Amino acid sequence: SGGFDDALFVDDQGHVSEGVTWNTGFIQGGRIVWPQAPMLAGVTQVLIDRGLAGQGLSSQTRPVHMSELAGFDGAFLCNSATPVCPITHIDQATFGNDTAVLDRLNQAWLSQRPQSIAD
Template identity: 40%
Template sequence: MDAARTVAVFNYGHFTAMRAEDGRVRGLGLHLERLDRDARLVFGEGVDAEAVKAAIRAELGERTEAMNVRVNVFSPEVSMSTLDNIVTPTTLVTVRPAAPWPDSAMHVRSVVYERDLPQVKHVGTFGLLLQRRLARLAGYDDALFVNRSGHISEGTVWNVGFYDGSRVVLPTAPALPGVTIHLTCKGLRRMGIPVEMRRLTLADLPSFRSAFATNEAIATQPISSVDEVEFTVDDELNSLLRRAYLSNPAEPLALRGEG
């Protein structure tokens, strides 16, 4: 309860979210690297990967079905007057049943918005969630972020990719380095599908045939339109993207020396 109270009342920390099934997680090593890297930046000290895995296993218990796991990293020692201290961070793991991956396509609108410190998956999510709410109130499913220079970066809680019929193209504007988009592109390259990164603006979008979103909750999801630009919703492409993601072996949560 004290840990939950600290997380709730002092908005300073970071997290990662992953999908666990049968004691395994795709991209587990990347999630652990993210937690350690972000902790060193936010708190001045990293986190122990084996301790994190033990905490996840304890929270999952005997459940083998697909679960969404969130690992929050925070410190009860940090307050407004001690933000400059180097502290050993604490983790709080929560789990909930994972929803089925969606098959519907998203209709999104573009908004000018930039995350604070986009390379860190931090808990300062109010701004991006407000943009999602405003988009939904306006009749869209979600929002796509464009920075002040006019370059596409990412969605509210997802990374974005575009397909021109032969290759996948990712925007290079600063964005959260998502684990799911990394694994998906890794799988695509193994399958012989070229992936490139380049600066993209809204004016570039009509040149693409399809668009998609990725995160740990949805794996991949088609985007049917951005503003007035419509894309082909290709079930075959989405199936290919998911196969690429699933081609990455799930890594065990078991501690060293355990089965």
């Protein structure tokens, strides 16, 4: 499959939305940038976002164009099976992914209390 592990959905104007079974976030300093696009809202994304402030991080939701990917410090995917998984490459963009920031993202997710499901 040409060395690719998965697929990232991009609209006909070049805006990123999500992966096949995951949402994606981009790291820019102490801010997480979530793509603003038609997509399925992910529970894991919401839980991570809720915990960011407690980890000294902020977030922004805005359109993300493929042409700006190389300007991000990192990228990750998130879903219920993999709360924070670094993405190393998207096309020609390569991401360094500071492990300390990824750890803070994981802590943001872990900081959310489990909710019981009523019968």
